[in-house]
Amino acid sequence: MIYLISGISGKNTPRGIINKKQPNNLVYRLFIAITMIWGTLHAQPDTLTAGFRDFNYGNSVISTPTGEKPQSKLWFNDESWWGYLWYPPAAEYRIYRFDLPTHTWVNTGTAVDERTSSKADVLWDGQHLYVVSHIFSTVSEPTSLDNSARLYRFSYDPGTRTYSADAGFPVIVNNSKSETLTLAKDGTGQLWVTWIEAGSVMVNRSLSSDLDWGTAFTLPSQPDSTSDDDIASIIAFGGDKIGILWSNHNDSITYFSAHNDADADMVWSAREDALADALLGNMTDDHINLKT
Template identity: 55%
Template structure:
């Protein structure tokens, strides 16, 4: 994910636009680099290190023209409801308390028909076990009502209620067409379900998912499950099984007895596939498909460099499963989520790379012609200050022109929330471009969305005379003569999208001074001057050194081995600038 195209506006006005925002600019080494996304607030040290997890769960929802979320408040050691102020791209604490257990995580479900918010919250553990004598550790269901006048949520009387009997790695909730609520989780190495039996407050006893082949629901402690309401009258439940190396899916028909489920289906591997399952599941279904197309972002446990690692599984209207590669082992994606834009028939998938945490990347494809491009994808949340960004999360809802798209993530080292947004109005959206700094005549690859039919590309208002629309998501344009540093724009019949970040046109570097003026190999020299953008090399009398660009006017460079007394030179795409006096290399 990458840069925005329109000025930010309040989400409450319900005017959509593609916005992928860059929070700050940084010059690092030879790059004209940008941070991508918004850096939010610290969630501190009192709670879990990754409050935006876990994989099948959703922390966000859209309601009444706003994006809302369950985010951890370190000062109170509780989860609160926050509202995203899109004008400032900041999360506003509403003060409404959700779970008061710092080690808990949750799945949020907004019921727009009944104007109810459901939050299924559980104390996190990597080994789900029953705790019959410790109800304070059980999974809970919170239900809240929304007041559209005050734009606030209130916990309903009688809630929360207990829905499990222990801790779990994940807990997912959804509601079927009869109004019955369902949850699923893994406990004691078995796939568990529970359901409401009299309104939302009264729940039955949890039970093992009743499928024809009972061995399929006997899993490892590392396996998880998720569920989704689909097709207008069904609940689907997917689970990983690393003992059988498969992903399974079972269907409950609304109105059937709670313990009557259809025969389990093998979602992964396919009939001719060899993929092994891993414990990564995130589910969506198209509301427009009343018979029920279901999509699952999953991860395999394959290890060969070219083998599929992250995939999208799709269940068609004839109950057949297909698989599509999002990323291969060599890309090191993990923790994928899937979102559906129904207005534009687009699928978005987001995933972390590398697996230990780093940045959030995304790819998009046509819902009816699924095919993901090769490689990492476009960066969506990436900053120089947060090096282990991970656990992307969003909403259980499908998206449209009014909602736009928001993804939230966290960094377990810096303990910071981060997010980014996409406007789904249909105008072109520039999410990134590469290179980010280059002279006239350079071909720049522009990435984004809604590029089909582009009629113009400009660099800071200067029209590119040569550009090629490669696809819905990519344009290649040549930087025109006379272009200056500024934003890139793409125009179609639906409007113009503008990058949030500026494309830099380099000027020849000018070296005005340096300090110290002499020193041995290994000395760090501060070089002062101008036009220190897009720097490709720094040399001491022709011997190339290592360097860091601190700003457009300052570079730190280390005197390299083999350097001799002479001028210091700084080079970028526009040319080379050299110091007037020599730097003296001493023994």
């Protein structure tokens, strides 16, 4: 519901409005506005409850365990919803299954990342579950090996309805800590991740297999530096492309750049304004989440 309250006065009166002399014109306009809003609110039907209010973490030992904005923590497989959730008793993230009849999350016992300051993005491709996990920091910068970003991969057993870690994982996908890190898989099966570090949109990708990763590089189509509060997100689309969307508070624009699966890894389209409006002008925010 949108409420629009505007003043009416003198020669600027819109056509069809008669501007008669009225005592205390400002009070009169305010009275009319309040009356209109009250009538609208009074006409609304009773509030209905839809859905189910789930548990909350309360005073957890970690902050925002289901963050961050562009990252996914849920996937659908084998007629069930699954979640990458924090397990306080063991101080680690685990894989949970949502039991619809009881409206409860069932702990499968499969542990993933034990780092309390980590955040993750998950991807289920129909064969494997991928979890890319990084140390959360609002100031993105290089970090130690223990705090590097990790890629986990799991296989699903429909008989036991559990996930098991694949051999050789986790692997390191970057040596940075960042506010966000997101994952996508292109049409050829190549994995890609993106994050922002020291004002640059960074990209890395798998090479010969999910276990083999290249050297991270700066997105070629991003010539201007971002701020510490900016983030990036990546998505596969169209069957043969991936794209990166990123915010830039320095020039108040949100940008997008795409890569064709058939092109060399460092060949990307020229950046384009993803959010632009002739009336509103440039606008940007770091509240980004991409879906196809």
